[in-house]
Amino acid sequence: MPLEKTDAIVLRTVPWSETSLVVTLWTEGFGKISAIAKGARRLKSPFESALDLLSRSSVVFLTKTGDTLDLLTEAKLQRRFRSAQRGLLPLYCGFHAVELTNVLTEDHQPLSGWMDWLSLTLMALDEGECASSATLRFELQALRMLGLLPSLTQCVGCGDPIDLDRPTVAMTTSGGGVACPACSPVQRNVLRITTQTVRVLQRASEVSLNDLEFSIPETAKSETRFVMEHILNQLSERRLKLLPFLEELKR
Ligand SMILES: [Zn+2]
Structure with missing residues (x-):
């Protein structure tokens, strides 16, 4: 032993x-x-x-x-973790980050970078960083480390680059990302979201431990949460109990 x-x-x-x-x-x-x-x-x-x-x-x-x-x-x-003193929202976001870790990872399977991102997220919440930005950044980094990041630039059906000059894009939350107009009708669980949201998700997935700079525009807060709820509920088979407590992140 x-x-x-x-x-x-x-x-x-x-x-x-x-x-x-x-x-x-x-x-x-x-x-x-x-x-x-x-x-x-x-x-x-x-x-x-x-x-x-x-x-x-x-x-x-x-x-x-x-x-x-x-x-x-x-x-x-x-x-x-001291965020409880700042109010309930950062505390719930902290609980959400550890629940996400607990639910989406397997026992005895180390994931490179997870400790750093989890620790840094809890610290950011402690220090009063925007809870919406810190939470979304952790969620996207978690999906990346798990190899489950949705495709945000190429159509999941045909692989063509997605036209981000259109106002909205189709995204399938069960099929792994954005879909072009030709492929979206045959995809399941399709949400129609603004390209601003796609860009925000992209940026959150591209930050690194050396360059954490990321913040959500006010106008994207509600829809990014809506998309993440769908994606995380699918992945976790609705085992994430803290998600409903993060409603305030939409405002
Ligand atoms: Zn396509």
Whole structure:
């Protein structure tokens, strides 16, 4: 049973026994793991606040084989998420980012860059960055890292470049992106959206850790949320419970 040490962000905690929790963590190097934290529910928990949701902590865990859960032996808080003090919206956006991570990723499958984007998004929300922009940027980067980014420049049917000089474009939320006028009639789950929205989604997908500059124009807020709700509901099979709480991002 090897002992592993890594940085982690707390995605979810569930009571396991009267005194223990099962914690789901996104880790640097090991991807998503679930581990038992013995004593974490005691008043004097050995983990203190290192297992609070959205916290970034350095953890030590024992990996188990087969279906047995890993065992968390140490957790030390590095950074606490403080956005609750700013109001409910940044808090919900933080919860949404960790839920998205929990629902869309597989156990023990590290994804390059995920830790950085998740950590940076929680920090941006903490620092009062526009919650709409920070959330959309994370969602598009998450889709990119998962290899699920919708096609935003080429038709999903024929591969032709999409004419972004038209006022609106057809987008299929189940077929993976935009469709040209010839192909859109045979696509399923088609939304007709403005080209401004397509451009905003494109920009959010193209930012990098070295160049984070991205903000949503006010006029695109509502429709980008509408599109993301459709895409994320399809991908997660409606397992994302925080999405309905993000209505305020549309305003
Ligand atoms: Zn086409």
